[in-house]
Amino acid sequence: MATPAEIGQTLVEASGLRKSYGKTAALRGVSFAVGAGEVFGLLGPNGAGKTTTLRILATLIRPDAGGARIAGYDVAAAPLAVRAHIGIVNGGMGLYERLTGREILTFFARFYGLEDGELEERIAWVDETLSIGPALGRQVREMSSGMIQKVIVARAIIHMPPVLLLDEATRGLDVFARRALLDFVSNYREQGKAVVYSTHVLPEAEEVCDRVGFLHEGRMLFIGTIDEALERYETDSLERAFIAAAQEVRA
Amino acid sequence: MRPAWWVALKEIVSTWRDRRTIRNVLLLPLLLMPLFMYGPTAFLGKMEENSKASVQKVGVCDLPPQLTKLLQKYRLEPVEVADAPRAVSEEQVDAALCRQGNKYVIYSEEAAKPVKVGFVVAKVRQALDAYEQQMVAARLRQAGLSDEVLHPFKIEEEDLSPKQAKSAGVLGGMTPYFLMLFIMMGAMTVVIDATAGEKEKGTLEVLLAAPVSHLQIAAGKLLAGLVYAIMTSVSGLVGILLGAYYTAKFTKGSEMAQIGGSINLGPAGLGYLLVTALLYAAMITALLLAVGLYARSYKEAQTYISPLYMVLILPMLVLMFASDYLQNALWLYAVPVFNVYLAIDQVIKGQVQPLAQLVCWVTTAVAVLLTLYWAARNFSSESVLFRN
Structure with missing residues (x-):
């Protein structure tokens, strides 16, 4: 696993993100940064604000306050440039039922300027990476x-984006598919x-992230490596550390 | 605009591979319209023919012998009855004719059995008319007068409407209605799946996170909806024309042939019709796109679109019966939906008013831009896209 010292330039930067849906505050000033060669775990229970954060990073929704940059591009000022630098996967996503795998990859790849020979090379690469031949x-x-x-x-990596946003991506997966996804993230x-x-x-x-952020009720409670989390909350599991962090805030 | 084309192509291919869609939207209008148009006409024609050829029982009471003979001449079998209303209600006879002093009363259940009994009552009336004419002629002769005294002048009617209007018949009245209906059906086929369907399947979020403007996404989906709207309309119109052709062919010379009617557009008429239909299809598709995005599922979208369907259908139904009263009201050509119906009606009846057509096109084009803008805005609106 990469340590913070090995991490390169900052590719994801969120600062002071705030977002409310009516009277419900989903984010209350969330900040974090992710560097090149790093897997950052955004951890929290359902309703913590994880999906809202990722949707802001993907330019699908706008923050009420604060801002974010992807590969140096501002999500509010340059949404098309941001979208060109991200790939997004979430557990509730589907695919176009009546298109083939190749047609779906081609459809999305064209938006990133991939055509003809380059497109075929890229399809061969994702096939090699994820074994999607059939x-x-x-x-x-x-x-x-x-297989879906x-x-x-x-589809999310066909353009080799520098930033990959995964939101509950293993939801509903069987053990083989889950393992394949976790291995892919590491690679x-x-x-x-x-x-x-x-x-x-x-x-x-614990298995895949270099650093984690504990997100609870729209607040970032902790950011650091897993070892730092275990040390700070004096426990031996990330789950217990998260619960301790939440209790600390409530107290 | 290449991304818009790619989005359109994706929607077109995806819809094309849904066999139910092809069956319901493209094949059914083609097959059902001829059946719908020719079927009732042929059925009624056959009934009329059978009724004329066969002999039906008619209750009679207190009739003069000449009238009874005339009833037989009109292929009716007079049956003496004591209680005419009862004989009719117990179905001993199809109708009954009784003399009450200087009055003849026809008893029947025509309202309840309009077709079957209607033909019999018509025969009874014909026999009565003939009997009345015989009586009048005899009385005039007795008075030394010619029966021309009853007809001091002749009446001739000449319809100066354009040839197309005269030949349009029921077909002409139905065509604008069905054309607009088919356009909506075709657009709906694509649009519900391309908006609420994408939301429900979780594919819309991915598409919106791709580096393509939301206006281009809306334009691509609009284009796909337009393609299916046109395909459905062509299929439906071919069905209508086939129906008209067979109705005319099999009912040649009869009153039914007039009901069927025929459409002769010519190149200019076809041009007017195409422009109007295309603009209307674009407006309806953009409107459905904008509305469909509010729904979270395919089922929910149908509940939104059904009332919209009614809103669009009602003006068409009103105009189906009142278009000739409203044809010259220029301001109506600036009212979306109404204007399209009236403009198509003009073309089919060969009464094109270029200024009215132009007003219709400009207004519909503006409506297309506004609805497309609304749809594109909805593709960027988080309150619409992520509504819980």
Whole structure:
């Protein structure tokens, strides 16, 4: 696993993000940064604000206050440039049922300027990386759920984005598909990419993240390495550390 | 605009591969319209023919012998009845004719059985008319007068409407209505799946996170909706024309042939029709796009679109019966939906007013831009996209 000292330039930067839905405050000043070659775990229970944070980073929603930059581009001022530098996967995502894996990859790849030979090379690369060969000629409605998830990830990385945003990406996956995804995340980091890995399954984060942020009720309670979290909250599991952090705030 | 084209292509291919869509939207209008148009006409024609050829029982009471003979001449079998209303209600006879002093009363259940009994009552009336004419002629002869005394002048009617209007018949009245209906059906096929369907399946979020402007996404989906709206309309219109052709062919020379009607557009008429239909299709597709995005699921979208459907259908139904009263009200050509119906109606009846057509096009084009802008805004509106 990479240590903070090995991490390169900052690719994701969120500062003071605030967002409310009516009277409900979803984010209350969230800040964090993720560098190249780093997997940052955005951890928290359902309703903590993880999805809202990732949607702001993906330019799908706007913050009420604060700001964020992806690969140096401001999410509010340059949304198209930001979108060109991210790949996004979430657990509730689907695919176009009546298109084949190849058609879906081609459809999205074209938005990133990939065509002809370069596109074929990139499809070959995602096939090699995720073993999606059988899905390429098959329509989504004929694929297994594990294969669908692989194609969703393939679609998110077809343009080799420097920043990958994963939101509960292992939700509903069987053990094989989950393992394949976690292995892929580790490999992707090795290629110098930044990954924001949002999950409420803390053992997964322990396995794959370099640093984690504890997000609870819209507040970032802690940011640091897993060892730092265990040391600070004097416990032996990330789950206990998270609970301790939440209790500390309540107290 | 290449990304818009890619989005359109994706929607077109995706919809094309849904066999139910192709069956419901493209094949059904083609097959059902001829059946719908020719079926009732052929059925009624056959009923009329059978009724004329066969002999039906008619209750009679206290009739003069000449009238009874005339009833037989009109292929009715007179049956003496004591209680005419009862004989009719117990279905011993299809109708009954009784003399009460200087008055003849026809008993029947025509309102309840308009077709079957209607034909019999018509025969009874014809026999009565013939009997009345015989009586009048005899009385005039007795008075030394010619029966021309009853007809001091002749009446001739000449309809100066354009040839197309005269030949349009029911087909002409139906065409604008069905054309607009088919356009909406075709657009709906794509649009619900391309908005609420994408939301429900979780694909919209990914598309919106791609580096393409939301206006281009809306334009691509609009283009796909337009393609299916046009395909459905062509399929439906071919069905209508086939129906008209067969109705005219099999009912040639009868009153039914007039009901069927025919449409002769010519190149200019076709041009007017195409421009109007295209603009209307674009407006409806953009409107459905904007509304469809509010729904969180396919099912919810249908509940939004059904009332919209009614809102669009009602003006069409009103105009179907009142278009000739409103044809010259220029301001109506600036009212969306109304204007399209009236403009198509003009073209089909060969009464094109270029200024009215222009007002319709400009107004509809403005409506297209406004609804497309609304749709594009909704593609960027988090309160619409992520509504809980």
